[in-house]
Amino acid sequence: MTKPVPHVSAMSPYALAELNAPAGKRLISLSQNESLHPPSPHAIRAAADAVRNAHLYPDPEWAELRQVLAQLHDIPAEGILCGNGSMELIASFTYAFADASNAILAPAHAYPFFRTAAQLAQARFDIAPEDNCSVSVDALLAAVQPDTRLVFVANPGNPTSTRLPRSELLRLRNGLRDDVLLVIDEAYGEFADHLNEPMFDLVKRGNTVVLRTFSKAYGLAGMRVGWGLFPVHVAHEIRKVMNPNNISVAGQAAARAAILDQDYMAETVRMTSALRLQVTRQLRDHGFDVAESFTNFILIRFANPELAQSADAALRAEGVFLRPQGGAGLPHCLRMTIGSPEDLEFSVSILKRWKQEEMA
Numbered sequence: 001m002t003k004p005v006p007h008v009s010a011m012s013p014y015a016l017a018e019l020n021a022p023a024g025k026r027l028i029s030l031s032q033n034e035s036l037h038p039p040s041p042h043a044i045r046a047a048a049d050a051v052r053n054a055h056l057y058p059d060p061e062w063a064e065l066r067q068v069l070a071q072l073h074d075i076p077a078e079g080i081l082c083g084n085g086s087m088e089l090i091a092s093f094t095y096a097f098a099d100a101s102n103a104i105l106a107p108a109h110a111y112p113f114f115r116t117a118a119q120l121a122q123a124r125f126d127i128a129p130e131d132n133c134s135v136s137v138d139a140l141l142a143a144v145q146p147d148t149r150l151v152f153v154a155n156p157g158n159p160t161s162t163r164l165p166r167s168e169l170l171r172l173r174n175g176l177r178d179d180v181l182l183v184i185d186e187a188y189g190e191f192a193d194h195l196n197e198p199m200f201d202l203v204k205r206g207n208t209v210v211l212r213t214f215s216k217a218y219g220l221a222g223m224r225v226g227w228g229l230f231p232v233h234v235a236h237e238i239r240k241v242m243n244p245n246n247i248s249v250a251g252q253a254a255a256r257a258a259i260l261d262q263d264y265m266a267e268t269v270r271m272t273s274a275l276r277l278q279v280t281r282q283l284r285d286h287g288f289d290v291a292e293s294f295t296n297f298i299l300i301r302f303a304n305p306e307l308a309q310s311a312d313a314a315l316r317a318e319g320v321f322l323r324p325q326g327g328a329g330l331p332h333c334l335r336m337t338i339g340s341p342e343d344l345e346f347s348v349s350i351l352k353r354w355k356q357e358e359m360a
């Protein structure tokens with residue numbers, strides 16, 4: 001039998017959410033940080049119209065999409081790369097900048113796909129401790145090694161939901177060697193844009209990348225469109241390892257229309273944030289420890305992994321799926337996506353009942 005290369009056979013498949021509702025229960029998935037709203041009606045129409053041209057390959061340069069992104073964020077279009085989800089971009093620049101002779105550094109409770117990308121590139125994956133589910137710049141700087149090539153920070157973080165202020169990211173960048181590429185993954189950036197601390201200007205230094213996605217605030221997870229702003233020389237290298245026709249005609253059209261409908265996205269962010277504050281308050285009132293969130297999800301921290309598993313089992317028995325966080329080094333935590341008001345209310349009621357039974 002043909003054998004895969006050793007570093008691939010040593011890997012486990014990427015863990016996606018498990019979603020199997022018990023017989024007779026409606027499945028409620030609060031497990032993948034999907035938007036509580038469907039896409040903008042303009043995006044749906046644009047995607048449907050674009051399918052008329054689906055006998056042709058998509059624009060490999062994403063010209064129209066890049067143009068609206070450049071305008072909206074006041075950034076240079078030539079530094080933008082669009083990916084088949086930001087996951088494609090994460091994997092691609094890892095292949096381009098890391099290999100078995102060097103290392104990638106991330107905070108201890110970072111987005112698990114960073115580790116997967118490092119494994120695929122055969123680079124060592126180093127982690128720095130966090131400070132109560134917040135990224136510690138001091139710990140990251142202390143963990144840098146002579147062979148460190150890439151530093152990944154998601155801001156706001158997933159699954160932690162917490163956020164570093166711009167001043168801390170500047171301190172991190174200024175403390176890193178110039179040959180270390182800093183990747184700031186802003187998959188949830190739109191949920192923190194009201195704080196008015198954009199990071200795109202750092203890209204001009206030539207050693208920093210900022211990533212965003214249409215999967216979260218824009219509600220287009222199923223279309224697979226991510227993007228990032230890169231120093232032009234970095235973009236040039238990454239382009240070589242990407243799929244040349246990576247985003248479908250429908251995906252490109254939907255993403256462009258979604259950018260042009262900022263009111264719709266802003267309303268999604270407003271509603272998500274209001275529900276998040278409400279659920280956080282309800283859970284804290286019942287004695288749950290919930291981290292302060294700047295995203296479309298919350299992280300519920302239990303006293304130990306057994307209690308997290310017990311609460312998770314109570315939710316699953318009713319068809320509600322949160323996301324256990326053992327894979328991110330937080331086995332005592334469950335991550336809950338901010339879904340519809342009804343689904344949240346139902347989930348909170350199960351958690352309250354679980355807590356009462358736990359304390360009885």
Ligand SMILES: *Cc1c(COP(=O)(O)O)cnc(C)c1O
Binds near residue numbers: 033157185
């Ligand atoms: C959801 C998420 C992504 C992946 O986004 P896609 O664009 O859907 O591939 C990347 N980074 C973080 C931190 C995320 O939470």
